[in-house]
Amino acid sequence: xxGYIFEAAFWCQECTTEIKLDxxxxxxxxxxxxxxxxxxxxxxxEESDSPDHCxxxxxxxxxxxxxxxxxxVKEALLTQDIPEWGEFYSYLWESKPSSDELPEGSLGQYYS
Ligand SMILES: [Zn+2]
Numbered sequence: 001x002x003g004y005i006f007e008a009a010f011w012c013q014e015c016t017t018e019i020k021l022d023x024x025x026x027x028x029x030x031x032x033x034x035x036x037x038x039x040x041x042x043x044x045x046e047e048s049d050s051p052d053h054c055x056x057x058x059x060x061x062x063x064x065x066x067x068x069x070x071x072x073v074k075e076a077l078l079t080q081d082i083p084e085w086g087e088f089y090s091y092l093w094e095s096k097p098s099s100d101e102l103p104e105g106s107l108g109q110y111y112s
Pocket of ligand 1: 011012013014015016054055056057058059
């Protein structure tokens, strides 16, 4: 998936296309992401400390995680149901915790 950086946040392609229509056209792109969206970046190469979502529509951008990011996602999914994270980062659960480590009703759908 491709993403853009604008105003210190990631944006999806669709929202970037829309925001460019609302921005004042610039004569020259000086690579300043506070002025004009920069990209596209290949999100598969944008390792991050948390899952990145589009700043405008919240679309999940499917970025890889650092070890801190992996810990964050594991922790978050113990208490929240976020299917898009659970599916995309399902490799995090290859080593299955024992069932008494898990709160009732959580995460079961992600184990196979
Ligand atoms: Zn978006």
